[in-house]
Amino acid sequence: MKVASEKRNRRIWEAICNIPIGSVASYGQIAEIAGYSRGARQVAYALRKLPDRHSVPWHRVIRASGKIAFNTG
Numbered sequence: 001m002k003v004a005s006e007k008r009n010r011r012i013w014e015a016i017c018n019i020p021i022g023s024v025a026s027y028g029q030i031a032e033i034a035g036y037s038r039g040a041r042q043v044a045y046a047l048r049k050l051p052d053r054h055s056v057p058w059h060r061v062i063r064a065s066g067k068i069a070f071n072t073g
Contacts, residue, residue, distance in 0.1 A: 001047060006044065009049050012030060012035075014032040014034070015030050016047075016048075016056050016061060017060065018033070019057060019060040019061075024062045025061060025062070026040070026062055027043040027061060027062075027063065031043050047061065
């Protein structure tokens with residue numbers, strides 16, 4: 001099971017890395033691109049599992065409404 005989740009996370013991270021500079025994508029769009037339709041929550045989970053040192057542009061992933069998903073306050 002752990003191997004499957006690591007593979008899923010890598011696919012999601014790769015999809016996020018392919019978001020062009022200056023663009024954004026929703027959690028749902030990233031899930032679709034990574035092959036996990038209706039997997040927006042899995043995208044959020046994968047982002048929580050990012051290693052300390054990474055180059056994944058997590059800030060390009062937003063809610064479907066166009067808003068930032070994390071609490072800034």
